[in-house]
Amino acid sequence: MFLNSFRSSIQRAGVCSFSTGSKVLAGRPKIYTKTGDKGTSALFTGERRPKDDVVFDALGTNDELSSSIGLAREFCLDQANDLRGMVSQLEQVQCLLQDIGSNIATPRDSATAPRLARTEFDSDGQHVQDLETWIDAMDQELPPLTSFILPSGGKAAATLHVARSVSRRTERRVVPLAQEQRVDKSVAIYLNRLSDYLFTCGRYAAMKAGRQEVVYKKPRAPRVKKTATAPTPEAEQ
Ligand SMILES: Nc1ncnc2c1ncn2[C@@H]1O[C@H](COP(=O)(O)OP(=O)(O)OP(=O)(O)O)[C@@H](O)[C@H]1O
Numbered sequence: 001m002f003l004n005s006f007r008s009s010i011q012r013a014g015v016c017s018f019s020t021g022s023k024v025l026a027g028r029p030k031i032y033t034k035t036g037d038k039g040t041s042a043l044f045t046g047e048r049r050p051k052d053d054v055v056f057d058a059l060g061t062n063d064e065l066s067s068s069i070g071l072a073r074e075f076c077l078d079q080a081n082d083l084r085g086m087v088s089q090l091e092q093v094q095c096l097l098q099d100i101g102s103n104i105a106t107p108r109d110s111a112t113a114p115r116l117a118r119t120e121f122d123s124d125g126q127h128v129q130d131l132e133t134w135i136d137a138m139d140q141e142l143p144p145l146t147s148f149i150l151p152s153g154g155k156a157a158a159t160l161h162v163a164r165s166v167s168r169r170t171e172r173r174v175v176p177l178a179q180e181q182r183v184d185k186s187v188a189i190y191l192n193r194l195s196d197y198l199f200t201c202g203r204y205a206a207m208k209a210g211r212q213e214v215v216y217k218k219p220r221a222p223r224v225k226k227t228a229t230a231p232t233p234e235a236e237q
Pocket residue numbers: 001002003004006007031032033034035036037040041042043044051056057059060105
């Protein structure tokens with residue numbers, strides 16, 4: 001299944017070895033192990049749970065987030081050289097989302113101490129600090145925000161807004177787990193700051209594309225023609 005990309009990168013990072021019975025073909029392990037076919041999958045502790053478990057929901061949403069950032073990053077690359085800095089920041093964010101996946105897949109309330117240590121996320125708050133530094137630098141160049149803006153401003157900007165909204169969805173999936181101390185609180189904090197960062201990236205990409213952001217305007221209520229109408233049967237009763 002496609003999530004094996006997730007698994008292999010975790011294996012490369014040495015976070016976990018999956019021993020799910022994969023067959024070896026000509027010296028290469030097969031992508032599919034079929035162990036997930038019955039609707040369960042493995043956490044990094046080896047524990048198996050149904051695929052609709054809250055942990056897999058959070059993991060899957062985190063995976064969607066990285067994919068949507070990947071798409072936005074491609075549009076940023078297409079746009080112009082002045083988004084190169086953002087492109088490299090987004091790549092760093094995608095790497096950190098892999099680490100967040102490891103944290104989510106290693107329940108803080110039941111994993112062994114060495115596993116917890118290996119999958120700890122942003123214990124000194126440096127990654128959140130980096131996001132804040134990047135936000136503040138872009139903000140210096142941006143016009144002040146005076147009204148609600150709608151996702152717009154070119155393909156790079158609009159897809160950055162999609163990524164922002166997926167980041168907020170990931171946060172919604174992670175917050176209950178963090179409150180129950182099953183995921184590090186720092187993960188929820190990072191996702192919260194990440195949506196602010198992606199919002200600012202969207203505005204910045206629109207500005208660099210020379211595009212106007214579409215601002216919210218209250219739609220005008222349709223005019224009701226005043227004409228004499230016959231009373232309805234209900235009104236006559
Ligand atoms: N549907 C899913 N949504 C989110 N996370 C998943 C999902 N399925 C598996 N995972 C997680 O991603 C890891 C890698 O996914 P993978 O697709 O290889 O698992 P699997 O479905 O259990 O195995 P296989 O595809 O080989 O039968 C799993 O070990 C599990 O932690």
